[in-house]
Amino acid sequence: MMVSCAPSLRLEAVDVWFAYPGAMATQALEGLNLSVQDNEFLALLGPVGCGKTTLLRIFAGFLRPTRGVVRCDGSPVDGPSPRRGYVLQESAIFPWMTVRDNVEFGLLAQGLEPGGRRAISDELIGLLGLSAFESAYPKALSAGMAKMVEVARVLATDPSILLLDEPFGALDAQTRARLQNELARLWEQRRKTVLFVTHDAEEALYLADRVVVLSPRPGRVQAHFQIKLPRPRSLETRFSPEFSALKRRIWESIG
Amino acid sequence: MGAHYIDDVELLPPYRSLFEEMVFLLQSGILPSSIAASTGRILAGFLLGATVGISLGLATGRSRWAESVADPWVTFLRFTPALALLPLYVVWFGYGEASKVLLIATNVAVVTLLGAHQGVRGVPRVYLDAAAALGASPKLVFRRVLLPAAFPQIFSSLRVALGLAWVTIVVAELIDAKMPSLGYLLTLAGAYPRVPTMVIGIATIGALVLAFDLLALLVHSRATGWMKRAE
Numbered sequence: 001m002m003v004s005c006a007p008s009l010r011l012e013a014v015d016v017w018f019a020y021p022g023a024m025a026t027q028a029l030e031g032l033n034l035s036v037q038d039n040e041f042l043a044l045l046g047p048v049g050c051g052k053t054t055l056l057r058i059f060a061g062f063l064r065p066t067r068g069v070v071r072c073d074g075s076p077v078d079g080p081s082p083r084r085g086y087v088l089q090e091s092a093i094f095p096w097m098t099v100r101d102n103v104e105f106g107l108l109a110q111g112l113e114p115g116g117r118r119a120i121s122d123e124l125i126g127l128l129g130l131s132a133f134e135s136a137y138p139k140a141l142s143a144g145m146a147k148m149v150e151v152a153r154v155l156a157t158d159p160s161i162l163l164l165d166e167p168f169g170a171l172d173a174q175t176r177a178r179l180q181n182e183l184a185r186l187w188e189q190r191r192k193t194v195l196f197v198t199h200d201a202e203e204a205l206y207l208a209d210r211v212v213v214l215s216p217r218p219g220r221v222q223a224h225f226q227i228k229l230p231r232p233r234s235l236e237t238r239f240s241p242e243f244s245a246l247k248r249r250i251w252e253s254i255g
Numbered sequence: 256m257g258a259h260y261i262d263d264v265e266l267l268p269p270y271r272s273l274f275e276e277m278v279f280l281l282q283s284g285i286l287p288s289s290i291a292a293s294t295g296r297i298l299a300g301f302l303l304g305a306t307v308g309i310s311l312g313l314a315t316g317r318s319r320w321a322e323s324v325a326d327p328w329v330t331f332l333r334f335t336p337a338l339a340l341l342p343l344y345v346v347w348f349g350y351g352e353a354s355k356v357l358l359i360a361t362n363v364a365v366v367t368l369l370g371a372h373q374g375v376r377g378v379p380r381v382y383l384d385a386a387a388a389l390g391a392s393p394k395l396v397f398r399r400v401l402l403p404a405a406f407p408q409i410f411s412s413l414r415v416a417l418g419l420a421w422v423t424i425v426v427a428e429l430i431d432a433k434m435p436s437l438g439y440l441l442t443l444a445g446a447y448p449r450v451p452t453m454v455i456g457i458a459t460i461g462a463l464v465l466a467f468d469l470l471a472l473l474v475h476s477r478a479t480g481w482m483k484r485a486e
Binding site for chain 2: 060061062080081082084085086088090091092094095096097105106108109110137138139150153154157
């Protein structure tokens with residue numbers, strides 16, 4: 001297949017060093033090359049501390065690499081932008097705003113009038129089945145619901161790129177599976193370029209078109225897997241022999 | 256020796272009974288007018304001090320430069336008793352209302368400055384990052400993220416400052432001491448000495464502190480309904 005368009009996201013030979021006063025400098029990423037194609041769902045898999053979050057923060061525009069080039073749609077990344085929707089690993093839902101105000105925050109930042117904001121938040125809140133909670137404060141939500149509100153908040157401004165940092169990392173297995181299904185469904189409806197960071201091989205496989213495995217620190221690309229599992233993904237996918245075979249190969253690559 | 260002095264005073268009522276004294280203070284209008292006068296000074300000093308203190312605290316919370324300029328002054332004033340500032344204020348601001356209000360305002364400003372400063376500093380980084388990633392301007396971040404996130408801490412400093420304002424009033428009203436004034440009422444009662452008046456004066460200030468604090472709590476719980484609370 002000819003790739004006609006430039007990759008959405010691109011890292012070239014990126015090194016990241018962190019220096020702390022009174023401690024040895026540590027290298028988080030080493031000579032990292034990574035491209036995410038337009039509308040590709042790429043899962044970045046790696047052990048805790050391998051620099052996954054660092055990599056995502058670089059793409060989000062919060063961190064400049066010590067060396068190397070970061071590009072988004074061909075132009076250098078030089079700060080955060082709502083074009084790249086970023087869901088942080090920690091819970092970052094605003095507890096002082098209702099679910100609706102949270103979802104509308106990015107639209108407010110764009111200066112959209114209340115009617116326009118409402119139309120978009122109505123749709124997203126409905127899509128995620130949170131209509132009953134639209135006027136509730138986050139304290140009334142479960143952790144899984146709160147995370148989905150964060151995803152909705154990012155989706156509201158319709159970014160072409162999504163950067164998701166272990167969004168389901170802190171959830172129980174059941175909730176995780178449910179939210180993975182919702183995310184897969186959402187992505188199949190509105191294709192976007194997604195970079196999804198996780199330490200869970202099964203989650204990476206279930207969601208992604210391609211899985212990139214990072215080495216322990218300093219993070220380098222250790223292996224690539226093209227995932228040709230049929231979409232829409234379902235329970236059948238999870239228990240198919242292809243899924244198991246891929247999972248095994250990923251585990252083998254981790255060593 | 257001192258015992259003679261003490262012997263002449265009834266340590267606790269009835270010199271006149273508390274009740275009679277209360278009736279007298281109310282009917283003569285001494286107590287109501289004193290409450291009104293002192294509350295007015297408290298509110299003026301509190302509003303002025305809180306406005307200045309919170310504004311400065313927000314600034315020092317956001318800028319290291321502002322912090323390094325303000326920090327020595329804050330520490331200096333924080334541990335300087337109102338009574339020590341009193342003569343200086345009289346010289347600077349005159350023997351009148353201005354000095355009283357400014358003395359209260361100083362104490363309120365120092366406490367609220369610290370509250371606002373720590374409130375802003377304590378806002379978790381994730382909220383600021385999330386807001387920046389969503390494209391929020393610094394102004395929007397300030398109004399919709401920083402301020403509400405720092406609000407609980409700012410508010411609790413306001414509560415402390417309000418109590419402190421009532422502590423300061425008794426000292427502040429030594430300036431240009433005349434009636435009506437709760438502080439001067441207490442000073443006079445001490446000079447006579449007239450124990451029931453002292454007891455009623457102290458109880459009145461205590462009751463007013465409680466009432467104001469209750470009001471503050473009410474506002475607080477309405478304004479921070481979003482917070483998680485222990486049941």
